Amino acid sequence: MRAQFVLSEIGVGLRRNLTMTFAVIVSVALSLALFGGSLLMREQVGTMKGYWYDKVNVSIYLCNKNDAETQPACARGAVTEDQKRQIRADLEKMPIVQNVQFETTDEAYKHYKEQFGKSPIASFLTPDQMQESFRVKLRDPAKYQVVSSAFAQRAGVQEVEDQRKTLEPLLNLLNGMNIAALLVMALMLVVALMLIVNTVRVSAFSRRRETGIMRLVGASSFYIQIPFIMEAAFAGLLGAGFACVLLVGGQYFLVNNWLVHQIDVIQFIGWDAVLAKLPLVLAIGLLMPALAAFVALWRYLKV
Numbered sequence: 001m002r003a004q005f006v007l008s009e010i011g012v013g014l015r016r017n018l019t020m021t022f023a024v025i026v027s028v029a030l031s032l033a034l035f036g037g038s039l040l041m042r043e044q045v046g047t048m049k050g051y052w053y054d055k056v057n058v059s060i061y062l063c064n065k066n067d068a069e070t071q072p073a074c075a076r077g078a079v080t081e082d083q084k085r086q087i088r089a090d091l092e093k094m095p096i097v098q099n100v101q102f103e104t105t106d107e108a109y110k111h112y113k114e115q116f117g118k119s120p121i122a123s124f125l126t127p128d129q130m131q132e133s134f135r136v137k138l139r140d141p142a143k144y145q146v147v148s149s150a151f152a153q154r155a156g157v158q159e160v161e162d163q164r165k166t167l168e169p170l171l172n173l174l175n176g177m178n179i180a181a182l183l184v185m186a187l188m189l190v191v192a193l194m195l196i197v198n199t200v201r202v203s204a205f206s207r208r209r210e211t212g213i214m215r216l217v218g219a220s221s222f223y224i225q226i227p228f229i230m231e232a233a234f235a236g237l238l239g240a241g242f243a244c245v246l247l248v249g250g251q252y253f254l255v256n257n258w259l260v261h262q263i264d265v266i267q268f269i270g271w272d273a274v275l276a277k278l279p280l281v282l283a284i285g286l287l288m289p290a291l292a293a294f295v296a297l298w299r300y301l302k303v
Contacts, residue, residue, distance in 0.1 A: 020199040028239025031188035033246040036277045041178040058147050059161045060134040079156030096143050101135040196289045197296040225297045232293035240285020244278045
């Protein structure tokens with residue numbers, strides 16, 4: 001097989017179907033960019049879960065004097081020193097508990113002021129209105145219910161709160177965005193495959209005289225088909241290259257130069273995660289159009 005002939009045939013095919021080739025490149029680029037973005041989004045959600053779930057605690061809020069008058073769970077009165085000692089001792093005996101920290105009302109007031117100091121309510125709060133609490137770090141955050149069932153009904157306990165609940169809406173939103181991106185990617189992929197099939201069929205039809213002559217002189221089917229397959233593979237590879245540019249640009253401009261400075265409470269994925277996805281995107285961009293072209297030639301065009 002002469003490489004020069006094959007390359008010339010590829011060039012002829014790309015020039016004759018320039019607009020459709022451009023549409024293939026754009027469709028492949030967008031679909032693979034969404035595919036790579038979905039993979040990165042899934043990794044980002046996993047990173048956030050690992051980062052935050054490692055930091056969140058189970059909080060056991062204790063009753064104060066105000067709660068004794070307003071909260072049904074504290075109807076037996078404010079927590080006593082004996083109750084606090086017993087709660088700490090029972091927590092430290094539990095195998096799932098990694099460590100226990102006690103937060104006083106003064107410390108709770110200080111933390112509240114640091115986080116919500118600009119809130120109008122903050123100016124009316126006093127330390128005695130805050131609740132004492134135990135901050136419990138679990139070895140396995142998924143076993144929150146074990147702590148909740150053991151202490152929720154204890155005398156002196158106002159509430160047992162799993163701080164993971166505050167993260168669930170954000171993580172669910174990111175998962176929903178990831179699913180939406182995958183659905184759009186699938187739609188774009190179908191469009192790209194249809195364009196590839198039609199481009200190959202049009203290209204083969206426009207060169208039916210050349211392929212007929214090649215058949216008459218004894219050329220094999222594979223020799224006749226290889227230029228069409230390589231045309232599709234080349235267009236797909238260009239689209240995959242543009243998809244890689246989009247992913248790298250998104251990481252550089254959107255994440256590193258904007259989101260990192262706007263949201264400092266999230267640990268974003270780094271370049272290692274992005275660069276690890278680029279070979280996969282390029283491989284799919286090369287192989288998917290080539291396979292689609294091969295099937296189109298075998299199924300529709302008996303060249």
